[in-house]
Amino acid sequence: MNRDIDPLASAELYLCLSRAFLTPLSRVTLPSLREGLLPDLQELAEGLPAIDAEWLATFRETLEAIPTSERLLVGYSRLFLTPPAPAPLNLGGYLDGGLMGQSSRLIEALYHRHRLDRDAGFHDLPDHLALNLEWFAWVLSRLEQERTAPSGDDATAATCLADLRHMAGEITLPAVTRMQQKLAAMADDAPPEQRLWHLLVGLTRRQLQRDLADWAPLVRQLGTPSEQPFHEVSSEQAPEQAASVSADDGAYGRQSIAASPLACRVCGGHFTPDATLAEMHQRLKAAGLSAAHLAVCPRCSEVDTSRPAMPGATHAPPATAQPARRNEG
Numbered sequence: 001m002n003r004d005i006d007p008l009a010s011a012e013l014y015l016c017l018s019r020a021f022l023t024p025l026s027r028v029t030l031p032s033l034r035e036g037l038l039p040d041l042q043e044l045a046e047g048l049p050a051i052d053a054e055w056l057a058t059f060r061e062t063l064e065a066i067p068t069s070e071r072l073l074v075g076y077s078r079l080f081l082t083p084p085a086p087a088p089l090n091l092g093g094y095l096d097g098g099l100m101g102q103s104s105r106l107i108e109a110l111y112h113r114h115r116l117d118r119d120a121g122f123h124d125l126p127d128h129l130a131l132n133l134e135w136f137a138w139v140l141s142r143l144e145q146e147r148t149a150p151s152g153d154d155a156t157a158a159t160c161l162a163d164l165r166h167m168a169g170e171i172t173l174p175a176v177t178r179m180q181q182k183l184a185a186m187a188d189d190a191p192p193e194q195r196l197w198h199l200l201v202g203l204t205r206r207q208l209q210r211d212l213a214d215w216a217p218l219v220r221q222l223g224t225p226s227e228q229p230f231h232e233v234s235s236e237q238a239p240e241q242a243a244s245v246s247a248d249d250g251a252y253g254r255q256s257i258a259a260s261p262l263a264c265r266v267c268g269g270h271f272t273p274d275a276t277l278a279e280m281h282q283r284l285k286a287a288g289l290s291a292a293h294l295a296v297c298p299r300c301s302e303v304d305t306s307r308p309a310m311p312g313a314t315h316a317p318p319a320t321a322q323p324a325r326r327n328e329g
Contacts, residue, residue, distance in 0.1 A: 009047040010211055011140040016040050017204055018133035021089060023076050029069040038063060050206040059199050065192035075193025079183065083273075087182040087201075091175035092127040103127065103171055110163055114139055129179075132172055133204070139164055147222075158225035161218055164211075173208045180205055262295045 016037055020028060038060060045051035066072055080089050092104040108126040116135060139160050146157035183198045190198065261270045 006047050007140050007144045007211075007214075009044055010207060011137040011144075012040075013044050013048060013051075013207055014133040014137040014140070016044070017200060018130045018137070020200055021128075021130040021133070024073060024081070028072075030063075030066055030072050031069070033072070034063055048207065048210070050203060050210050055199065055203065059196070062192045062196050062199060066196065071191075071193045072196070075191065075197060079194055079197050086186060087179050089129040089179075090125050090127050091129060091132060091171060092125070094175040094178040095171065103175075107132065107167070107171060110167055111135055113163065114142065114160075129172075129176070129204070132167075136164065136167070136172075154222055155225065158222040161215060161222055162225045165215055165219075168208050168212050173205065173212070176201060176205045176208065264295060 020033070020037060022028070041051055041059070042056060045053075045056060066075075079085065079087050090104075091107070092101050095101070095103040104125060104127040111126060114135070116138060143157055143160035143164065146152040146154070146160065180198075180201050183201055187195065187198055261272050263270055
C-alpha cells in the first residue's frame with residue numbers, strides 16, 4: 001500500500017459520504033454541509049488525491065449556489081427518491097435489473113461476515129449506497145487494526161482485504177459507475193441542488209478506484225484468506241433471478257404489478273402508485289421491510305423530510321464509529 005495514503009482517511013471519507021447520502025433520514029441541512037462536510041473534505045484532501053483542488057472549488061461553489069435546505073432536499077428527492085427516480089441509491093438495481101436480486105444477497109452476506117447488521121431504524125434495503133459506504137469504513141478500520149496492532153491477526157486482515165476488494169470491484173464500483181453515467185446524462189441542465197449530488201457520486205467512484213489500486217500490493221503481503229470471497233450464484237442455482245436480469249440500465253418498474261391504492265402518509269389522501277412505486281412497495285414488503293416511507297402521493301413527494309433518522313449514522317472518527325449495528329454474536 002502507498003504509505004502516503006492513510007486507509008483511515010478513506011474510512012472517514014466513506015463515513016462522510018454515507019451521512020450525506022442519508023440526507024432525508026439524518027436531517028442533514030445546508031448549514032451542516034457548509035460547516036461540517038466541506039471542512040471535513042478540505043482536511044481529508046491532504047491525504048486523499050481523489051479530493052483535488054479543482055473538485056473542492058467546484059463543490060464549494062455549488063454548495064453556495066443552493067439557497068435553502070429545502071432546495072437541497074428537492075434535488076436529492078428528484079434524483080434518488082421520486083419515482084421514476086433517474087438514479088436510485090440501491091446498488092442492486094444497477095447490477096441485477098431490479099430490487100433484492102443476487103447482488104443484494106451478496107452485499108448482505110458480506111455485512112454479516114463482518115458482524116454488521118442493519119439497524120432497526122434503517123427502513124431501506126441492504127444495498128443502499130449509504131449503508132454500503134458505512135461497511136467500507138468499518139472494514140477498512142478493522143483491516144488497519146489487524147495489520148498494525150501488536151495483537152493483530154494476518155488471517156483476519158487477509159479476509160478483510162479480500163472482502164473489500166470483492167465488494168468494491170464486483171459490486172459497489174460497477175454500480176456507482178452506472179449511477180454516475182445516469183447522472184451525467186442530465187448534468188448539463190441540472191440546477192445546483194442536483195449538481196451537488198453528481199459531484200458526491202463522482203467522488204465516491206474516484207475514491208473506490210484509488211482504494212482498489214492501493215489495496216492491490218497488499219495481496220502479496222497478506223496472502224490468501226482462509227475464508228474466500230463470496231461468488232455470484234450461477235444461473236443454474238438461481239434460474240429465476242438470472243432470467244430477471246436485464247441487459248439495459250437497471251431501471252425499476254419493468255414488472256407488471258397490480259397497484260392497490262395507498263394512503264399518503266403526509267396529506268392522508270389516497271392515490272394509486274405508478275408501476276415503479278408499486279414494484280418498490282411490493283419488494284420491500286416481500287423482504288420483510290417497512291414500505292411506509294414510500295406512501296407519499298405525487299403532490300407531497302417533491303420534498304419528503306419526515307423519514308426517521310438512522311441511529312448510528314452520524315459523522316464520527318473511524319476508530320469509534322460503528323456503521324449500522326455490530327452484531328457481537
